[in-house]
Amino acid sequence: DVKVTQSSRYLVKRTGEKVFLECVQDMDHENMFWYRQDPGLGLRLIYFSYDVKMKEKGDIPEGYSVSREKKERFSLILESASTNQTSMYLCASISTRAYEQYFGPGTRLTVT
C-alpha cells in the first residue's frame, strides 16, 4: 500500500513560532504537494515539488516555505506562525504520468 505519512495529526503552536510540518511518502514519487483545507474554502494548493530541491508556488504560498532535500520527504515551514494559519494541512504525492494522487491523513494546526 502506498503510504503518505505526516508527522503529527494535531499541533498547537503560539503566534510567532517557527513551525515545521513533515511529510514522507514511501513510493518513490517525484511529485509532492502541500494543501491547506478550510471550511467554505475547500483545499487550496500552497506549494508543490516535482523533484528533489525543486519547488513551485501554488495558489497561496504567502507565509510559507518548503524544503525537499530527499525524494521521499517534503517539509512545509511556517517561518512565523500567525492565527490565520490555523488550518488542516494535507500532504500528497503522485508519480509522474500516473493518475492517482495519494494524500496523507492531515495535520490540524492551531495557532494561538
Next chain:
Amino acid sequence: DAKTTQPNSMESNEEEPVHLPCNHSTISGTDYIHWYRQLPSQGPEYVIHGLTSNVNNRMASLAIAEDRKSSTLILHRATLRDAAVYYCILRDDVQGAQKLVFGQGTRLTINP
C-alpha cells in the same frame, strides 16, 4: 484551470444507487475528469477518472456526456461508508506536475 460545478449536498439511502452530477462546460480537449472523495477526518482519496468513454472500477462508475460538458459519478449500491465529500476535478495530464484544483465538492449523506 477549467471549473467544475457540483451540488453542495445530496442525500440517499443505504443500498440504493447514487448519481453525483458534475458540470464542466469549459472543459478542454486534454482535460481528464477525476473524482476524489474525502471521508470524515481523512485526506482525500482517488475514486475514478476518465477522458471520453465511460469507466468502471471496483468503487464506482463514471458516465461522461458525449460533448464532455458534464459527467456523473455512480455509486451502484451506497453504503454508510460512502458518506463523504465528493470532488469532481479537471486535470490536464499533458502539462505534468499533476496539480489538482479542488472545488467545494458535494457532501453525500447516506441514510440507514
